[in-house]
Amino acid sequence: MSTASYHHGNLRQALVDEAVAVTRESGPDAIKIRDLARRVGVSHNAAYGHFANRDDLMAAVADHAYQRLVDAMHRRVAAVDTVDPVLRARRRLAQIGRAYVEFAVAEPGLFRAAFTAPSRGDTLASAAGPYALLGSALDELVDVGFLSPAARPGAEVTCWSAVHGFSDLNIDGPLASASPDVRAATLDHVLVSIDRSYAATTGSTVSDSDILES
Amino acid sequence: MSTASYHHGNLRQALVDEAVAVTRESGPDAIKIRDLARRVGVSHNAAYGHFANRDDLMAAVADHAYQRLVDAMHRRVAAVDTVDPVLRARRRLAQIGRAYVEFAVAEPGLFRAAFTAPSRGDTLASAAGPYALLGSALDELVDVGFLSPAARPGAEVTCWSAVHGFSDLNIDGPLASASPDVRAATLDHVLVSIDRSYAATTGSTVSDSDILES
């Protein structure tokens, strides 16, 4: 549309697509500018017309990955149709966590790309990002009286840390070789644990593991 | 000692030392075999007499980093001299977590080296590793009746995920630009949250944040 050129219809997009494919296959470190150019059928460093350098291209891949992650989270949150307000809020939080880990395990390359990318601290906390999504889920928990307002500040970080750490340990950490069954069971455990730690802030009596449904 | 050679007293160790220095300064990706050789005053690929390849050298750095981490954890656990058994066990767990994050933030390069290293899943769960240390701290929590035996399985992972994720987010994630004060406060929040989630398993009544002392 805007920039179509002679040899290649839309080189920039083609490069990003190929980079995403490589990243999904072998992780972000496997991205090589020359290799990308070769795959797209263009000569080496044609990419430099569209990206300042390798890191710039990686940032584009990171954006893509990031969007995929946010989409997955939204999808899972939207699938929660529980009527009871408290249970619904708790289940939504759990689904956010589940979507996060699910994405990390299903797309380790993209997940890594999203968080390994250099110098993009601002995009992460943007209004559309997972930080905001997580934030409103936690607000909802406060509104329905499950989470104490006093415990609200910093709750994003606690929550995010748990799922992010679990993801990392499952990707190339010591849990990478765990079986899917074990992994799933442990994830449930993590999600319940988060729920429980918030329940304790208002002394809510809780029937544990029914938050795992949607 | 074992392998001393003519030109260089102990090349292997010198290379590892230099690699550790580079890693502390600029992270594991900054390790270049040729550069290391140059620094040590030896010609390029002299290193190949002592290491199969770059990854092999990185693994040595990872071992070093790993040992440092375990030492830091041991130190902090040993510093807990509380007499009350329950409080002592809870504080020990908190100190383990604190040591972990402290190390990650103070030595991000080494921390990354320890977990980014290729193909070393077994060393991590070894008897002397942090996994074992964490495990015995959790056993202690069960023994004193703070953590329900039913909630014991998988507790390592939940706990480890929280501190590992927090570390990662603080190193190059969205929390990397947080001030030390904010970081410290948030860490306290994470540690209390872990404690709280375990307290809930036995319905223990808990005075929250005095577990943060040693």
Added chain:
DNA sequence: CTCGCCATCTTGACAGTGTCAATTTAATCG
């Protein structure tokens, strides 16, 4: 004391890589 062994280190080469500078190409507009 000397000679040969052998681990250790060096020299040289090759295939890749990111990136810069100068050049060519072709699509578009006056």
Added chain:
DNA sequence: CGATTAAATTGACACTGTCAAGATGGCGAG
């Protein structure tokens, strides 16, 4: 139809990891 101009190419440079041979020198056997 010719000039402008963005887009892509060619060529070069400084790096990197790694392999294959050659040089070196300490150490033990004779």
